Amino acid sequence: MKKLLLTAVFFFLLSSKQYGQDSIEHQIEKIYALALTQGKSYHWLDHLANRIGGRLSGSLNSELSIQWAEEQLKEMGFEDIWLQEVMVPKWVRGNYEYASFETQPGNSIHVDVCALGGSIGTSIFGLEAPVIEVQSFEELEELGRGKIEGKFVFYNKAMPPEFISPLDAYRSTVQQRTQGAYRAAQLGAVGAIVRSLTLTQDDFPHTGNMSYGDLANRNRIPAIAISTNSADLLSSMLKLNPDLVFYLKQNSKNYPEILSHNVIVEMIGSEFPEQIIVFGGHLDSWDLGDGAHDDGAGVVQSMDVLHLFHLLDYKPKRTLRLVLWTNEENGLKGATTYAQEAIEKGENHIFAIESDAGGFSPRGFTFEATDEQFKKLQSWQRFFHPYYADRFVRDGSSPDVVPLRNGTTVLAGLRPDLQRYFEFHHAANDTFDQVNKRELELGAAALASLIYLVDQFGI
Amino acid sequence: MKKLLLTAVFFFLLSSKQYGQDSIEHQIEKIYALALTQGKSYHWLDHLANRIGGRLSGSLNSELSIQWAEEQLKEMGFEDIWLQEVMVPKWVRGNYEYASFETQPGNSIHVDVCALGGSIGTSIFGLEAPVIEVQSFEELEELGRGKIEGKFVFYNKAMPPEFISPLDAYRSTVQQRTQGAYRAAQLGAVGAIVRSLTLTQDDFPHTGNMSYGDLANRNRIPAIAISTNSADLLSSMLKLNPDLVFYLKQNSKNYPEILSHNVIVEMIGSEFPEQIIVFGGHLDSWDLGDGAHDDGAGVVQSMDVLHLFHLLDYKPKRTLRLVLWTNEENGLKGATTYAQEAIEKGENHIFAIESDAGGFSPRGFTFEATDEQFKKLQSWQRFFHPYYADRFVRDGSSPDVVPLRNGTTVLAGLRPDLQRYFEFHHAANDTFDQVNKRELELGAAALASLIYLVDQFGI
Numbered sequence: 001m002k003k004l005l006l007t008a009v010f011f012f013l014l015s016s017k018q019y020g021q022d023s024i025e026h027q028i029e030k031i032y033a034l035a036l037t038q039g040k041s042y043h044w045l046d047h048l049a050n051r052i053g054g055r056l057s058g059s060l061n062s063e064l065s066i067q068w069a070e071e072q073l074k075e076m077g078f079e080d081i082w083l084q085e086v087m088v089p090k091w092v093r094g095n096y097e098y099a100s101f102e103t104q105p106g107n108s109i110h111v112d113v114c115a116l117g118g119s120i121g122t123s124i125f126g127l128e129a130p131v132i133e134v135q136s137f138e139e140l141e142e143l144g145r146g147k148i149e150g151k152f153v154f155y156n157k158a159m160p161p162e163f164i165s166p167l168d169a170y171r172s173t174v175q176q177r178t179q180g181a182y183r184a185a186q187l188g189a190v191g192a193i194v195r196s197l198t199l200t201q202d203d204f205p206h207t208g209n210m211s212y213g214d215l216a217n218r219n220r221i222p223a224i225a226i227s228t229n230s231a232d233l234l235s236s237m238l239k240l241n242p243d244l245v246f247y248l249k250q251n252s253k254n255y256p257e258i259l260s261h262n263v264i265v266e267m268i269g270s271e272f273p274e275q276i277i278v279f280g281g282h283l284d285s286w287d288l289g290d291g292a293h294d295d296g297a298g299v300v301q302s303m304d305v306l307h308l309f310h311l312l313d314y315k316p317k318r319t320l321r322l323v324l325w326t327n328e329e330n331g332l333k334g335a336t337t338y339a340q341e342a343i344e345k346g347e348n349h350i351f352a353i354e355s356d357a358g359g360f361s362p363r364g365f366t367f368e369a370t371d372e373q374f375k376k377l378q379s380w381q382r383f384f385h386p387y388y389a390d391r392f393v394r395d396g397s398s399p400d401v402v403p404l405r406n407g408t409t410v411l412a413g414l415r416p417d418l419q420r421y422f423e424f425h426h427a428a429n430d431t432f433d434q435v436n437k438r439e440l441e442l443g444a445a446a447l448a449s450l451i452y453l454v455d456q457f458g459i
Numbered sequence: 460m461k462k463l464l465l466t467a468v469f470f471f472l473l474s475s476k477q478y479g480q481d482s483i484e485h486q487i488e489k490i491y492a493l494a495l496t497q498g499k500s501y502h503w504l505d506h507l508a509n510r511i512g513g514r515l516s517g518s519l520n521s522e523l524s525i526q527w528a529e530e531q532l533k534e535m536g537f538e539d540i541w542l543q544e545v546m547v548p549k550w551v552r553g554n555y556e557y558a559s560f561e562t563q564p565g566n567s568i569h570v571d572v573c574a575l576g577g578s579i580g581t582s583i584f585g586l587e588a589p590v591i592e593v594q595s596f597e598e599l600e601e602l603g604r605g606k607i608e609g610k611f612v613f614y615n616k617a618m619p620p621e622f623i624s625p626l627d628a629y630r631s632t633v634q635q636r637t638q639g640a641y642r643a644a645q646l647g648a649v650g651a652i653v654r655s656l657t658l659t660q661d662d663f664p665h666t667g668n669m670s671y672g673d674l675a676n677r678n679r680i681p682a683i684a685i686s687t688n689s690a691d692l693l694s695s696m697l698k699l700n701p702d703l704v705f706y707l708k709q710n711s712k713n714y715p716e717i718l719s720h721n722v723i724v725e726m727i728g729s730e731f732p733e734q735i736i737v738f739g740g741h742l743d744s745w746d747l748g749d750g751a752h753d754d755g756a757g758v759v760q761s762m763d764v765l766h767l768f769h770l771l772d773y774k775p776k777r778t779l780r781l782v783l784w785t786n787e788e789n790g791l792k793g794a795t796t797y798a799q800e801a802i803e804k805g806e807n808h809i810f811a812i813e814s815d816a817g818g819f820s821p822r823g824f825t826f827e828a829t830d831e832q833f834k835k836l837q838s839w840q841r842f843f844h845p846y847y848a849d850r851f852v853r854d855g856s857s858p859d860v861v862p863l864r865n866g867t868t869v870l871a872g873l874r875p876d877l878q879r880y881f882e883f884h885h886a887a888n889d890t891f892d893q894v895n896k897r898e899l900e901l902g903a904a905a906l907a908s909l910i911y912l913v914d915q916f917g918i
């Protein structure tokens with residue numbers, strides 16, 4: 001009899017476990033089916049990219065996008081929408097950006113350039129100087145002040161195409177953009193020209209953030225990105241005529257900090273309301289394109305997570321908090337302000353995930369986690385196998401969750417296929433038409449599914 | 460002493476195994492690096508798509524593409540290029556394709572249509588008839604001759620968006636295109652209108668093969684594809700006015716079979732020359748776009764395999780044979796002729812792989828293999844892990860290798876990410892600009908790496 005009872009209990013446990021597992025798989029199946037049939041990501045992105053457009057923080061468009069997000073969340077039934085105040089840098093691209101160089105006496109050729117974010121402008125007469133091409137800071141240092149002073153430094157290191165991950169290729173070269181002007185100015189250069197960070201040969205200059213570090217105002221120099229085609233042209237012409245003169249005229253400008261906002265809403269957890277799961281994207285973008293991939297995609301996917309949970313009538317156990325950060329691109333003030341207040345309030349963030357790698361076909365996730373946490377995460381990989389999103393890797397996180405790093409909060413990122421990303425990254429061709437509806441929706445589903453698992457089982 | 464000797468042998472075996480493994484990984488690393496830096500896929504595709512364009516078998520463009528392929532292979536140093544004779548159907552799209560329906564007396568609206576491949580034309584006066592919409596052949600049969608006779612049958616079943624694999628969604632609906640006209644004609648319909656097989660809402664009609672089966676010539680009816688936007692419009696207008704009259708005028712035409720060719724070259728194996736590894740793509744395409752994804756990508760990737768092996772100065776153990784098949788799209792005569800001659804000659808094909816699913820980011824491969832063969836293949840998955848191409852699935856193969864199916868030859872396919880594929884499939888937007896260079900090159904590298912493994916270790 002006892003044996004029979006034990007057997008019965010065993011089968012009960014087995015079947016309830018079975019049921020539990022089926023029910024997870026079924027729930028994720030529903031999330032995916034809803035995302036692909038009733039998801040709002042693509043519709044929202046259409047508005048954000050095509051009706052609002054590029055939205056550099058501090059700009060009018062940035063404000064419009066914050067208002068729009070607030071309205072959409074209200075329409076979804078959220079009443080307590082928190083607009084968290086954030087002071088952000090305000091940098092404005094000039095109304096002219098022009099560069100050329102003389103190919104032979106009397107003939108000059110236009111090149112495709114754009115100011116880097118944060119760059120000062122030239123004088124109204126423009127800036128004319130010879131060019132010295134380098135591949136690295138080491139080369140720059142070797143050349144020294146004698147060869148650098150009074151010239152444009154032309155950083156022409158290409159993103160290495162043989163890297164399988166374009167992100168690794170980007171990381172290996174991005175310093176020439178972020179620090180190039182600073183390092184060149186220290187040696188007396190008058191300007192910095194940086195090869196665009198893309199693996200594509202084309203005519204789009206790719207902007208991005210740069211810093212003057214501790215340089216005094218009077219020592220700062222204008223910094224521009226140059227398209228890969230124009231960079232190759234300039235490089236080949238320099239070989240023919242090392243003394244050619246480059247002309248740059250642009251009037252970008254820095255203004256005092258102004259007020260912006262993070263947009264935040266949450267669904268309070270029914271069992272563990274003090275455990276917070278944060279997810280989101282950054283609402284600001286660069287000004288050249290319409291920020292469809294970077295990071296319109298992450299914004300609408302994160303909003304869609306809430307929409308999908310509403311469709312499922314899902315009641316979270318833990319508190320699910322959507323954060324649409326401001327000012328990721330040129331200051332990270334949204335993320336640092338958010339993290340600072342969270343720490344001040346003693347909030348318990350157990351998990352923070354950002355989607356900020358483009359609206360491409362999802363392949364999995366990145367994690368910053370302890371071994372134990374990662375082991376638990378890996379036990380969920382199989383749930384993502386049917387959706388081709390089961391590549392779980394330990395890698396650095398998207399910038400907006402990094403300020404939450406404390407050794408216990410798991411930081412994560414949605415990791416889509418990145419092969420096309422840098423074609424559009426920070427350039428005028430980062431536009432809505434380059435986003436595929438299904439790829440975008442699959443990202444929203446992957447994000448919602450992982451959040452569902454963390455909510456159900458903790459981490 | 461004996462123990463020492465054994466230990467020495469053990470370490471020798473261990474290190475040589477180690478060496479062997481490193482060498483495989485290193486070889487594949489080199490293949491990928493070369494594909495991404497010196498691959499010719501993209502350059503070739505530019506020519507094939509932009510200079511030649513759509514190349515339906517039997518057309519002048521098809522002949523031009525065969526000549527071009529022969530020239531490229533000669534330039535690579537191949538002397539014995541075999542142009543295998545193949546008789547192919549010749550079907551020509553008319554110089555007009557026009558469809559409209561009356562929305563109210565005196566007002567008619569144009570809809571986006573194209574003839575399906577193999578369809579007969581209408582009379583020179585066009586064809587005017589009411590429309591009956593169905594979702595399935597079951598519905599068609601239920602309606603019966605009484606409701607069908609004298610009408611256009613409008614197959615409006617959409618590819619289900621909730622399917623994760625667009626290929627599965629395609630397979631679930633393609634019968635309305637291939638058999639729709641045949642089934643409708645048997646019930647006395649005067650024409651077939653088929654909703655385009657794509658998951659996208661747009662204005663592109665997607666053509667594709669269809670068959671009249673055993674229908675007598677006099678009973679055949681014109682068959683067209685209609686864009687998804689036009690299909691939705693027609694469907695909604697039919698709800699308002701079930702008696703609306705649809706007008707179609709098109710003059711596509713079938714001609715007698717004509718001579719075409721498969722293009723074949725091989726590298727003879729040094730150890731097992733009688734073991735043949737076949738790989739390739741189909742050189743023909745539909746006529747509407749320029750066949751960049753379908754199957755320009757597969758053609759140039761396969762040619763690139765040889766180019767990469769040349770760069771590596773690789774001497775195969777087994778015979779590597781490139782086949783660029785003709786007439787995949789509307790007859791499969793290239794593949795059936797190839798297989799028939801191979802059987803007649805008693806050739807031993809150990810492995811046959813086609814790349815025919817678009818030039819997208821590769822995710823892995825499909826296989827038709829015995830359990831034992833698949834187990835061996837799975838042991839190679841780890842080599843593809845660093846390249847995100849380690850999804851090995853058992854699934855049906857691309858059409859051109861299917862005639863080689865005999866239970867021992869492993870049939871395989873390169874399996875890229877398919878989310879975008881049907882957006883372009885068989886439509887006017889299947890063009891070069893929709894192919895990403897890196898995604899294409901990664902496919903060539905994956906293909907070359909798998910062929911390298913089969914060549915090294917057999918199957």
